[in-house]
Amino acid sequence: MAGSEQRVVAVIMVGGPTKGTRFRPLSLNVPKPLFPIAGQPMVHHPISACSRIPHLAQIYLIGFYEEREFALYVSSISHELRIPVRYLREDKPHGSAGGLYSFRDYIMEDSPSHIVLLNCDVCSSFPLPDMLEAHKKYGGMGTLLVNKVSAESANQFGELVADPETNELLHYTEKPETFVSDLINCGVYIFTPDILSAIEDVLKQKKDRANLRRVSSIEALHSATKALPPDFVRLDQDILSPRAGKKELYTYQTLDFWEQIKTPGMSLRCSGLYLSQFRHTSPHLLASGDGKRTATIVGDVYIYPSAKVHPTSKIGPNVSISANARVGAGARLINCIILDDVEIMENAVVIHSIVGWKSSIGKWSRVQGEGDHNAKLGITILGEAVDVEDEVVVVNSIVLPNKTLNVSVQEEIIL
Structure with missing residues (x-):
């Protein structure tokens, strides 16, 4: 001592x-x-x-x-x-x-x-x-x-x-x-x-x-x-x-x-900053992949070991995927946080967003924000157990837990 x-x-x-x-x-x-x-x-x-x-x-x-x-x-x-x-x-x-x-x-x-x-x-x-x-x-x-x-x-x-x-x-x-x-x-x-x-x-x-x-x-x-x-x-x-x-x-x-880190928007920005820092402090935490046996990885990406990501998906930059999440074929993820037990189905797109625990995003759906981390609706946030059905577009919106979206929404807060 x-x-x-x-x-x-x-x-x-x-x-x-x-x-x-x-x-x-x-x-x-x-x-x-x-x-x-x-x-x-x-x-x-x-x-x-x-x-x-x-x-x-x-x-x-x-x-x-x-x-x-x-x-x-x-x-x-x-x-x-x-x-x-x-x-x-x-x-x-x-x-x-x-x-x-x-x-x-x-x-x-x-x-x-x-x-x-x-x-x-x-x-x-x-x-x-x-x-x-x-x-x-x-x-x-x-x-x-x-x-x-x-x-x-x-x-x-x-x-x-x-x-x-x-x-x-x-x-x-x-x-x-x-x-x-x-x-x-x-x-x-x-x-x-x-x-x-x-x-x-x-x-x-x-x-x-x-x-x-x-x-x-x-x-x-x-x-x-x-x-x-x-x-x-x-x-x-x-x-x-x-x-x-x-x-x-x-x-x-x-x-x-x-x-x-006062708001969810800033948590998304800071996630990107820390992922970038991992290159120097904890490179073993960053994912890699070329789209052959594993997903195509672009930039700094963290994938929890129990998450399942399809080899034909494309992930990054600035993406964090938590435990037991599932990312389907052809999905595209950019600048987002995917929390535990989320399912992102085939060909869905998630950009500038935080997807809450146990939520699901349907086939060919699109969940995105404009990427302004300081604006109230600058990113899209899905609370826990939100279901976005197939071919639905969610833009610059906040959705509280336990909601199902079967129509597209833009710049809305769904209580």
């Missing part, structure tokens, strides 16, 4: 069922963190990245899903990676920093020198070993992974200003109304255990304010507007903003891909 001065603990915030409503109808069947992206549960990608950190002692998943929903996955991934992975259930949401603090005794059990903190719905190459080395050189309490985005989209994220020479975080503001910077917070952090003392200070300040008998009219209005419990601590507003410019926080910029 590595010395205590070297140990690292990773914490991944996975949210809960009251979150991820934008991910419906896919989150109706499975917790959003376990939705398969590039053939692996969403949370698997940050877990796999954490496993490459030297001297990693433990990985904790913190959220407020029921423990039974994560039990099987946590057991299997711990065995696969040979690293202890544990799910810790919050009794209620405590905020991104409050959740970390509420399980401080578990986190500090291994006396780590560093704590890696990530949000589950981040899609990235996660350059954690390099980021950790940079963090040690900075000598501060924390380091944020940052990225440059367009000025038009920056206000959707936490914007920040960093010293171009020292990389010190000078200013931080969450989703500002006016443009501050094109440099944004990626939701990936490395802290020393001092972060827990910083959160404790915020909690004490909140408690002191709550105990004041006299509150000014402005403070009363502020409290009523925010209506946050005193044990709710936000990492961005309560920790990062007030401590910026005090030589405690630094930045590490990624030049690789980064996205947030």
Whole structure:
């Protein structure tokens, strides 16, 4: 075992069922963190990245899903990676920093020198070993992974200003109304255990304010507007903003891909990004085929071993096919996620779409979206057990579970 001065603990915030409503109808069947992206549960990608950190002692998943929903996955991934992975259930949401603090005794059990903190719905190459080395050189309490985005989209994220020479975080503001910077917070952090003392200070300040008998009219209005419990601590507003410019926080910029997985459309885009990354990190996961004994494979494709794909079908690029799916003769799949137990019959076409568990697509049918991952109807989504009958066309639509389509639809939400 590595010395205590070297140990690292990773914490991944996975949210809960009251979150991820934008991910419906896919989150109706499975917790959003376990939705398969590039053939692996969403949370698997940050877990796999954490496993490459030297001297990693433990990985904790913190959220407020029921423990039974994560039990099987946590057991299997711990065995696969040979690293202890544990799910810790919050009794209620405590905020991104409050959740970390509420399980401080578990986190500090291994006396780590560093704590890696990530949000589950981040899609990235996660350059954690390099980021950790940079963090040690900075000598501060924390380091944020940052990225440059367009000025038009920056206000959707936490914007920040960093010293171009020292990389010190000078200013931080969450989703500002006016443009501050094109440099944004990626939701990936490395802290020393001092972060827990910083959160404790915020909690004490909140408690002191709550105990004041006299509150000014402005403070009363502020409290009523925010209506946050005193044990709710936000990492961005309560920790990062007030401590910026005090030589405690630094930045590490990624030049690789980064996205947030807030919607099904973005999960499809991120599936393609991860499949592309597999070429360098896990080439054994990518399928190959020339159309003779196996299907013709174009670009990056993942096919689960139990899936059956006809040799005359053509698959890819950017396709993920899950367990026990069946793809018939002459079928064409492009930029799509095919979930467990789906049947795609002869000569069907699926493009820019997510096909839900146990759904079926009939002969000569076509299920497709236009491929705009940010638009509400930019891709087509079929919920669980949706049957698209023969020769039916479904374009830019969302279909909730247990529906049968015997007529063509375009740009519809079918409840």
